[in-house]
Amino acid sequence: MTQPFKTGRRMAMAALAASAAALLAGPAAAQGAWPNKPVRIVVPFAPGGTTDILARAIAPELSKAFGQQFVVENRAGAGGNIGADLVAKAPNDGYTLLMGTVGTQSINKWLYTRMPFDPQKDFAPITLVAGVPNVMVVNTEKAAARNIRTVDDFVKYAKANPGKLNMASSGNGTSIHLAGELFKAMTGTYMTHFPYSGSGPALLALVGGDMDVMFDNLPSSMQLIKAGKLKALAVTSSQRSAALPELPTVEQAGGPALKGFDASSWFGLLAPAGTSADIVNRVQQETAKALNAPAVKERLLANGAIPSGNTPAEFAKLIDAELKKWQPVVKASGAKVD
Secondary structure, eight states: OHHHHHHHHHHHHHHHHHHHHHHHHHHHHHHHHOOSSOEEEEESSOTTSHHHHHHHHHHHHHHHHHTSOEEEEEOOOGGGHHHHHHHHTSOSSSSEEEEEEHIIIIIHHHHBSSOSSOTTTTEEEEEEEEEEOEEEEEEHHHHHHTTOOSHHHHHHHHHHSTTOOEEEESSTTSHHHHHHHHHHHHHTOOOEEEEOSSHHHHHHHHHHTSOOEEEEEHHHHHHHHHTTSEEEEEESSSSOOTTSTTSOBHHHHHOGGGTTOOOOEEEEEEEETTOOHHHHHHHHHHHHHHHHSHHHHHHHHHTTOEEOOOOHHHHHHHHHHHHHHHHHHHHHHTOOBO
C-alpha cells in the first residue's frame, strides 16, 4: 500500500504545482493570446466616407498581421457620437476599436450641449492613421449653369441668392460641417445645412442635385472629382494637396475675407480606456507597418490622405492640441447642436 500512496501523493502535488503555475501565468497567457477571436473596428459614420475608406484600408493588413479578422462595423449618427460612445462603453479587452476623427475626438465636445462620453478620459489613443485636407466641391451641372468656376464666383452667387444654397455634410459636428460653418462666418454668406449620416449619402445627394456644396474630406470625393461628377473649387487646408496640386487653397482663392482659413481633418485608431498597453502598442506597430507598405501608402497618397502611424503618446498629444484649437473655432462659427 505504501508505493501507491506515495505515487498518488506525488501526482497530487504535481497537479497542485501545475495549477499554481497556471494561475500565476494566467493574465500573461491571456494577454499574449490576444487576439483569439475577431476584432471589430467601429466606424461612426455610414459607408463610403473617408473614415470608412481608411478603416477598410488597414483592416485586411491587421487581419494578416494578427491572424484574426479585423471587421469594420458602421455605426452612424449624431456626428459620430453614437459609434464613438459604443466603443467608449465597450469592454477594454482589445476586441472593440474606434476609427475616431477630429470631429468625435476634438470638435464634438465644444459643439454638443450634452456629450455621452469624454473624448480623452474614455479612450486609449493608439495611432493617427492619416491626415487629410477637406475639399470644397459643388454639383458640376449647377455650377456650370450658375457660372461658378471659382471660390470667388461661389461667394458672389451666395451673397446674391441668400438662403437658396443647400450645404451637405457628413453629420453635425464633423470637420466637414464645421468647415462650411467657418466659410459662412468668414464670407458673410448663408447656406442651409443638411447633415447626413456620413459622406457617402451626402455625396449622393450632392451628385444628384439635391445639394449645392460640400466641404468633404478629399479621399471620399476624389474619384467623383476625377470623373467630372463634382467640381472642386479649393482645398480647405493651409497648403495645396499633392494629390490635386493644381487646386488652390480656400485662402488663396477667396481673397482677404478668407485669409487664414484652415479646416483639415484627421483619423485615428482608439480603444476603450484601460485597454492593455501591450495590446495598444501591438496594434500601433502593426498599423504603422501597414501604412508604410508601398501598396497601401501609394493608394492613400493618391487619394489625398497623408499616412501617419505615430505612437500612442504622440496621438494623445495631437488630440489634446486639437481640442484646444477647435474650441474657439466652434465658438466663433456660432455652430451648436442641442
